[in-house]
Amino acid sequence: MQASLAAALIPASWPSTAPSGAEVCMSDELDLAGPHVAFGRDEEVFGEGEKADNVYKVVRGVVRAFRILADGRRQICEFYLPGDCFGLEAGLFYRNSAEALTDTQLVVVRRSALTGTAAEKPDLARRLWRLAVRDLQRSQDHVLMLGRRSAAERVASFLMDLARRMTAGAVLELPMSRLDIADFLGLTIETVSRTFTQFQESGLIEVSACRSIRLCDRGALEGLCE
Amino acid sequence: MQASLAAALIPASWPSTAPSGAEVCMSDELDLAGPHVAFGRDEEVFGEGEKADNVYKVVRGVVRAFRILADGRRQICEFYLPGDCFGLEAGLFYRNSAEALTDTQLVVVRRSALTGTAAEKPDLARRLWRLAVRDLQRSQDHVLMLGRRSAAERVASFLMDLARRMTAGAVLELPMSRLDIADFLGLTIETVSRTFTQFQESGLIEVSACRSIRLCDRGALEGLCE
DNA sequence: GCGGCGCCTTGACCTGCGTCAACACGCCCG
């Protein structure tokens, strides 16, 4: 795909022992610098089981990470938005597949460049760790949602999470299809669609184009997230 | 709960750049040394939202980590078995609660002892990272299971995972109740119970006492895990 | 021994979501 990459690592100041502000601050824990690589709509970035040689950071566009069962059932684990890093594995191989949702630009860095310098740069090592822990927290939120929430609650959580991460104004532009949403939420497209219209009938949202959602009653939506 | 703790960190050799053997090797990535603390059945180790001052490692017994929704719905994120570490957070606070299932002994280490030395010990930093990444992988497996698998598949996966981690012989001694299993698998106790009897009727397992499960047909069980 | 309490199982019934199918609405291309 892409040949050898010169990767520079830009360190930044880091609080030593005490962790910084309580919760998830999504952006820029890991400042990767390297060549930008473009991926087209639905293009594979890497596949499950491939050798995990590269680490990525989204510059523009959106990426889905997912796993597929033998019979074709798909579960999307995460959507990566601009600023998010992904592809850093503990083992030799990628455990998920990753595809661009839309035309996407990624920074690509050789994994060896990271793990190599991590030994000398404690700062970097700590960041890698925090990156992983934050992903873990998001994944555990996902577990809670899939295990114990109703369809309506899942859709509401999804919209609010996306709105927060995309720092949208009143109107949220969904970068993904109903199928992607369904596969993220452990539902079917029909249920997602019905939930949207049901939200619209209740005045929680307004679906102008099917990818443009106006969040009319954020309070009620928050309420559904618990 | 427990007073000030002297914590020693025992380093161990670590391959530098290349990651070791492909997949999850559960044990002893983090060698924590410190005082042992005992917890009784259903005793809380820490609660969601508390200050995350300690890190734990299971010596004996089992711990559940979980989150509870406002209306009481509970989702267990993970069971920690002997050798597993838990409670290491990126933020200031625990994001899950943790309770001992049975009488349990834990090694307790001050978090500051870890994060402090991590800066000087790249080895340790790398281990912290791998620990987090492995938890992440387990959590993503969990997501796949909750999002896309049937009740029977979930129960089968659960049994096989537990059998592997507990290195059981033919008979698996469940350390947890049906309710715990249900809350881990996103099901109800009734469904878990029915699935067990259905497995028994199909000859996959044999339930001698209700916590003792003989795995009669591992092949078939594996088949259900995909 | 016996009553009470946890935990588990089982049955009958219900419902939220999946399944299947039809149709609507762009959008592209001829």
Next chain:
DNA sequence: CGGGCGTGTTGACGCAGGTCAAGGCGCCGC
């Protein structure tokens, strides 16, 4: 302009798993 295709919506129906309720079984204390 019209047909085809991809995507989304809607409706009718079915079913996996939830809910509710009853009862069994082991264990403990008296």
